Amino acid sequence: MAATVEDGGGKTAPTPPPPAKPLCGELVLRLLLFAVSLSALVVLVTAKQTEVVPVVLAPQLVFAPVAAQFKDSPALIYLLVALCATTLYSLLTAGSSVKSRGSSCAKRVFVLILLDVVYAGIMASATGAAGAVAWVGLKGNDHTRWNKICNVYDKFCRHIGSATALGLVASILLVLLAGLNAYSLYRRSR
């Protein structure tokens, strides 16, 4: 709520609103976001497994070691890029949150809401894409004749599943951060 002071002529002039309380909740959420997105990144990058599978090498069928890695799928590469961007973003905004502690202006909060919403959208779409590919890998699809691969590459699929789940947590954290900052603006505007 904006306060006012009375000047000599009886007219009132607005004073700047009192500084908001240190946003401890915001800092904790941003550090949590950093930890989650960095963990997801590590789990995704280490997703590699080699198994001996039948390979058609005309005119015969031979058994050869074939590796499964996240680079084989555009959806998983998209998740990697989104996680890299979110990890960097969470680190930068956590630093800025510590720096401006107790003196966060309305403009900063507004810009953070915009960025949080955009990053939430990017992370959510990357999580959706990776989740859809992981689901086909786990269950297959009889209609399109896409075979499941998780019965062979079990460790690889566990990594992809964990990275997708952590991506979902990162998306939820970004939505919470946007909500927290929107609440901060709402409190000031009452």
Add this chain to the structure above:
Amino acid sequence: MAATVEDGGGKTAPTPPPPAKPLCGELVLRLLLFAVSLSALVVLVTAKQTEVVPVVLAPQLVFAPVAAQFKDSPALIYLLVALCATTLYSLLTAGSSVKSRGSSCAKRVFVLILLDVVYAGIMASATGAAGAVAWVGLKGNDHTRWNKICNVYDKFCRHIGSATALGLVASILLVLLAGLNAYSLYRRSR
């Protein structure tokens, strides 16, 4: 910015903030969101194509008509559910926007930001999931031996691609709506 009035004793008492200008931009965006998500819904539901393809019917290979429809993929069913929810949400909020025209309170704007961000996340993840499956259908994946299907089911793939593109537009509109409402709160809090 909150205004003040002077009472008899020279003290100042806060008055409610002046009503915000009618949010024409918000109403236009919400109606656009409704049009986009409804179009995507129609395009997705009408995605069905039957083609004669070779089918293994032991001990021989026969040619039989096989239909491709959106129900065959969990990712496309998720997109359908997200589009249904967004279409309904856009209609309800457009109605509420018309009803409260010129008297939108800070609390309403805050709640709308929260809802817009949550719906943006849901739509973005559904678009990502459908896009990932559509991409595999279009390009296939040699590593996992998932064959492309869009060389046979071209009309079906055009429908899925269009619904995914419209889903992306709906996600962007929801992010813009959240940004617009955040700006409205920011203007009040200065």
